[in-house]
Amino acid sequence: MSQRCAWSTVTELETQYHDEVWGVPQTDDQILFEYLILESAQAGLSWRTILEKREGYRRQYEGFDPQKVAEFDADKIEAMLQDAGIVRHRGKLEASVKNARIFLELQKEHGSFAKYIWQFVNYKPVQNSWQNMSEVPGSTPESIAMSKALKKLGMNFVGPTICYAFMQATGMVNDHEVGCIRYQPCKQLAETFAL
Secondary structure: OOOOOHHHHOOHHHHHHHHHOOOOOOOOHHHHHHHHHHHHHHOOOOHHHHHHOHHHHHHHOOOOOHHHHOOOOHHHHHHHOOOOOOOOOHHHHHHHHHHHHHHHHHHHHHOOHHHHHHHHHOOOOEEOOOOOHHHOOOOOHHHHHHHHHHHHOOOOOOOHHHHHHHHHHOOOEEOOOOOOOOHHHHHHHHHOOOO
16 A cells, blocks of 8 residues: 555645655745745645645746745735735735845845755755654754744744745655655655756
C-alpha cells in the first residue's frame, strides 16, 4: 500500500499539493514569491484554508507577479479586503506589498531571489529522515536565521515558523516521512539540485 504523510490525506487539495509541490526544490522566483505570499497569509490559520483560497490569491495578486504587487496602492488593498476569496486581513495584505518591494530589491542585488534565499541552507536541500510527522520541528536554526534576515530588511509576517513552512513548500527541506511515496523522489531531486 502506498503511503503518504498523514496530513496530506484529508482533502484532495492537500493530497495534490503534497504530491506535486511540497518538498520539490524551487528556483523559479515567481513560484518562490507565490509561496512567500501564501505562507505569510497562513499565519495563525490552517494551510488547508490557504489552499482553498489559492485561486482567489492568484486572481488578486496578478498571478503572483512581484512587480505588479509592489505597485499595489491603498485603493487596491481596500478592494482586496472586500474579496472573500482571500484572507481579508489588512496587516497581511499591506505586508505583502511591502514584502514584494523588498523581494524586488533582493532580486536586483543578488541576480535572483533564489540565489539570496537558498543561502540559508547552503544552496543544497536539507534531507531529513523523519519516521513520523510528530518529529518535524516548527522551526530550525536555518528558518530562524532566514526570519531574522528578512525582518531586518523590513519584511513582515516572516517569523521562524512561517519561514520553515516556506522552506518545506519550496523544497529547501525534505520533510516527507521516510515511508512516504514522495520521500525518495524529493531526495533524488535534491541530489541533482543546482542553482
